[in-house]
Amino acid sequence: MDEKNFKSGFAVLAGLPNAGKSTLLNNLAGGLLSPVTNKPQTTRQNILAIADGDDYQVVFVDTPGFLKAQYKLQQTMVGCIDRAVREDADLVIFLVDATADYALNAPLVEKLKTVFCPIFLxxxxxxxxxxxxxxxxxxxxxxxxxxxxxxxxISAANGTGTDELKQAVIASMPNSPAYFPPGQWTDRWERFYAAEFIREQIFKLYQKEVPYSTFVEIEKFTEDLGPKNYIRANIHVERESQKPILIGKGGSAIAELRKRAQKRIEEFLGRKYRLELNVVVSPNWRNDTKSLEEFGYIVRDEK
Structure with missing residues (x-):
């Protein structure tokens, strides 16, 4: 590696829910690192995808869609965006949905006015x-x-214009040594992605408020045991009435969820797993500081 000519930095994706950030991240990084559904607010935490070459390393950061926080979980999501665009970014990619009402971007635009790095549109x-x-x-x-x-x-869905965007991002990165070892594709553990892909399938299979009320906790994750590779996950919901919806009649709904999530995890990790899912009621977890912190979210009181 010629460190004098090596480019490395952080490119943060910012935009409204359903603007296509996760799809674009997966396109730019060449993999399926971020969950993608047709529902907004699928991403809850910043997800890093590392793209590297002989003379560059770009750390793409997928942030949650910007929104007006209505409960503490959403406050943590807004906090993720603030930290990314103000503290982490060498470049911000402001992603705007050409088919949506641009006026809805106004609060995010106000935040972007305060950043010190370049902004690509x-x-x-x-x-x-x-x-x-x-x-x-x-x-x-x-x-x-x-x-x-x-x-x-661009069209993140079909790849139109994304290669030109990626090349421009690489060219804009500062001269710097790589932040991560060559070949590393994310900063997250495999169990994080197992939880994300279970949640992704919950968003695809269930309707209305149920997906937004769920948190997936990986209770056990064993690997390198061949056919005995095993994941046990708890799906937390907020109300007793949501539990039978997730399970379905005779367990049919959760069986379908388990099948789809297991397939997605195996495709991503490249090995077979046996997946077990349990549904747990954790009342009002989205608005409970203790629960959020136990689940790994950073809770900051609004001032």
């Missing part, structure tokens, strides 16, 4: 907009709000 879902004039007007409106270093029109 990525206008996403351009494949769903037929009139180029609509994209031109959106870009002009955003540039009136923020100092934008470079603009990219």
């Amino acid at each position: 990525a206008i996403n879902k351009i494949d769903l907009v037929q009139d180029v004039a609509v994209l031109d007007a959106l870009e002009a409106r955003i540039k009136a709000d923020l100092k934008i270093e470079k603009t990219f029109r």
Whole structure:
């Protein structure tokens, strides 16, 4: 490694829920590191995906979708965004959904005005907009709000424009040694991703409020035991009435969840696992500081 010419840094993805940040992260990093569903607010914590080459290492940071916090869990999600864009970033990629109402971005735009690093604008879902004039007007409106270093029109879902974005991100990174060893693709343990992929399938299988009321806790994780590889996970819900919904009639719903989650985990980890799921009622855990801290969230009181 020629450290004098090596580029390394952190590129933070910021945007509203369902703007496509997780899809873009997976596209840029070349893997399925972040859970992707058609429901907003799937990501709850910052997820790092490391892309490296002979002369660069970019740490892409997927943040939760920016929202107005209504309970303590969402306060921790907003805190993740604040720390990422203000403390961690060498570059912010502001991802805007071309099909959504841009005015909803106003609170996030105010936060982005306070960052000291360059901001790239990525206008996403351009494949769903037929009139180029609509994209031109959106870009002009955003540039009136923020100092934008470079603009990219992309479709994270089909890859349009994402390679150009990635190359520009690499070029913008500061000269620096790598932050992580070559070949490392994330800073998270495998058990974190096992929990994330179980939760991803909960979002895909269940409706309304139930997915948002769940937390997945990995109670046991054994590996390198061949056919005896085993994961036992507790799915925490807030109310007794949610437990039978997750389990389903005769256990049919949780059996389908287990099958799908196990397949996703095995594809990601590259080895077979036996997955066991239990449903636990933890009343009001999303708004309980002690529960949130036990589950690994950083809780900061709002001032």
